[in-house]
Each structure stands twice: as structure tokens, then as C-alpha cells.
Amino acid sequence: MDGTEAADRKQVMAEVVVYTTRWCPYCIRAKGLLNSKNISFEEIPVDGDRALREDIARRAGRTSVPQIWIGDQHIGGCDELYALERAGRLDPMLQSEWVQGG
Secondary structure, X not given: OOHHHHHOEEXXXXXXXXXXXXXXXXXXXXHHHHHHOOOOOEEEEOOOOHHHHHHHHHHHOOOOXXXXXXXXXXXXXXXXXXXXXXXOOHHHHHOOEEEEOO
16 A cells, blocks of 8 residues: 555444344443443443344354454454453554544
8 A cells, every 4th residue: 555545545443233232231331341441332222132142143153142253353252352452452453553644
């Protein structure tokens, strides 16, 4: 990439998606970490939605919630999210997407 191409690109926050249920304490804790870091995320409640639960089970290989994706990467659940934070790897993952500037 030459200097012109680099100048025309900007780094943006990766999209964060969190599948949750209403009363799940791990969901509440994961959302709390994201909120405390001012990280925008899409919350997808799966309460009572069997098809959606089956979809996340197929995509994540797990049936528990929360299930968290940063960009296209499946992170796992609350414990994995906090482990990334403790290891100093969460912020770099969130800043990992580059888009064409406009």
C-alpha cells in the first residue's frame, strides 16, 4: 500500500455482537465491561427464540450465553471476554478493522 492509499483508509472500531438472555448474570457482566469501556455493541436477545438459539449453537459450537463476536471472530463468552481484557488484547481487537476513507 502506498502513502496515498494509506491516507485514504482509516481505522474504525470493529463491530461487536453479543447474544444474550434477559436474566443471565454472565450476559450482564459482559455488557457491563463493554459499557465501561464505551464500546458500542449490538445486543441480540435470544430469550424464547429457539431458531435463534440453534443458529448461535451452530455458529459458536455452544448453547450458552453470552456469545460474543468481534468483527468476524467468535470470542466466546463472558470469561473469554474478560481474559482478553486482562491480557491487554481486547482493545487491539476492537481497533482491528480498516475501511476505505471518504
